[in-house]
Amino acid sequence: MDTFSNTSYQCYFDNAATTRVRDEVADKIVDVLKNNYGNPSSTHSYGRPSKSLIEVSRKEIAAHLNVSSSEIIFTSGGTEADNLILRSAARDLNIKHFISSKIEHHAVTHTLDELEKDYNVKVSFVKLDNNGGIDYDNLNEILTKSKDKCLVSLMHVNNEIGNMLDLEKVSNICLEHNALFHSDTVQTIGHYNIDLSKTEIDFIVASAHKFHGPKGVGFAYINKSSSLRPLIFGGMQERGYRAGTESVHNIVGMSEALNISISKLEEETKHIYDLKQYFIDKLKSSIKGVKFNGCSEDMEKSTYTILNVQFPLEKSKAELFLFKLDLKGIACSKGSACQSGSDAGSHVLNEVLNKDALKNVSIRFSLSVYNTKDQIDIVVNEIGNLLD
Numbered sequence: 001m002d003t004f005s006n007t008s009y010q011c012y013f014d015n016a017a018t019t020r021v022r023d024e025v026a027d028k029i030v031d032v033l034k035n036n037y038g039n040p041s042s043t044h045s046y047g048r049p050s051k052s053l054i055e056v057s058r059k060e061i062a063a064h065l066n067v068s069s070s071e072i073i074f075t076s077g078g079t080e081a082d083n084l085i086l087r088s089a090a091r092d093l094n095i096k097h098f099i100s101s102k103i104e105h106h107a108v109t110h111t112l113d114e115l116e117k118d119y120n121v122k123v124s125f126v127k128l129d130n131n132g133g134i135d136y137d138n139l140n141e142i143l144t145k146s147k148d149k150c151l152v153s154l155m156h157v158n159n160e161i162g163n164m165l166d167l168e169k170v171s172n173i174c175l176e177h178n179a180l181f182h183s184d185t186v187q188t189i190g191h192y193n194i195d196l197s198k199t200e201i202d203f204i205v206a207s208a209h210k211f212h213g214p215k216g217v218g219f220a221y222i223n224k225s226s227s228l229r230p231l232i233f234g235g236m237q238e239r240g241y242r243a244g245t246e247s248v249h250n251i252v253g254m255s256e257a258l259n260i261s262i263s264k265l266e267e268e269t270k271h272i273y274d275l276k277q278y279f280i281d282k283l284k285s286s287i288k289g290v291k292f293n294g295c296s297e298d299m300e301k302s303t304y305t306i307l308n309v310q311f312p313l314e315k316s317k318a319e320l321f322l323f324k325l326d327l328k329g330i331a332c333s334k335g336s337a338c339q340s341g342s343d344a345g346s347h348v349l350n351e352v353l354n355k356d357a358l359k360n361v362s363i364r365f366s367l368s369v370y371n372t373k374d375q376i377d378i379v380v381n382e383i384g385n386l387l388d
Helices: 023-035 047-065 078-092 106-119 136-145 167-176 248-263 265-286 315-327 347-352 373-387
Strands: 072-075 097-100 122-125 150-153 180-184 203-207 218-222 306-314 360-366
Touching: 023 248, 047 072, 047 248, 072 078, 078 097, 078 106, 078 150, 078 180, 078 203, 078 218, 097 106, 097 136, 106 122, 136 150, 136 167, 150 167, 167 180, 248 265, 265 306, 265 373, 306 315, 306 373, 315 360, 315 373
Parallel strands: 097 122, 097 150, 150 180, 180 203
Antiparallel strands: 072 218, 203 218, 306 360
């Protein structure tokens, strides 16, 4: 497995926050920056190649999802895409009832807070089980009782505890009740095959930097039957959904990153899956009192890239714990990078854990193809030293 060695970091385990850009992707980006600097909206010989690169990238991404290229809209990332879809749904599609969960990414929960104030919509939260899993019966019950036009917004994989949603089951429930379905798939695009011709979802979102692409670019899939209007005005770029000159090099880099991820999906999934299982076994055998939050220990109910671990150490010592790991060259996190600097703690763990468990330190380790078993040995050994 020498091809997976990482010389840039000693022990980087914060891949749910962002991933290392693949060398091939970086080379592609630099090539576009040097040789395709024309504005893609210009009709002259400098602009046309840039426009062509964008459209080729759009077609490649659409092909991976088995959708029409006209349904792919480039954005700055998942947060903008979530905002575009949810705010436009309230404004343009007459959605009066949004159904979500309290452990969604803040790009969704904070947007729903604003929609309640701006559009006087109703927001309902589906019940969770003890591990943070979605109660599908309760979702069905909420939809059955609702008299309004509904949109269900539930993420495919939780970015903190790794729990996986059954997309097909939720899709079928939504179809039964004529509700729209939006899923934040930021943690799964590039890590799973998603065929939208087989699983009917109205809207999904992605960020390139979660699958070894550049930061600052992502996309929204918007079903062609939807009649959304833009949030950003000023030009007709992106089918009129998003005004502003497109970031050609980043779009090409995102497409290249997705192409590589999908082409190597089986090989790299097995590598990371085996690493996560090794990590779990190593922690269990080496650290007394260790526990795993959500379903992250369950290899069937959680993603293979995220492991959320609870250590027998007071929460007040968490920052020092992370700082000491950082000094050893080990990068991990308390939760979402979007919450960095917040004293409120993880809104996900606050919903999932009981009061006693919340007193302990919980750390999210997220893996990529660039991690190794040797790195895991280093991490577990250092944690053991810190807990002694």
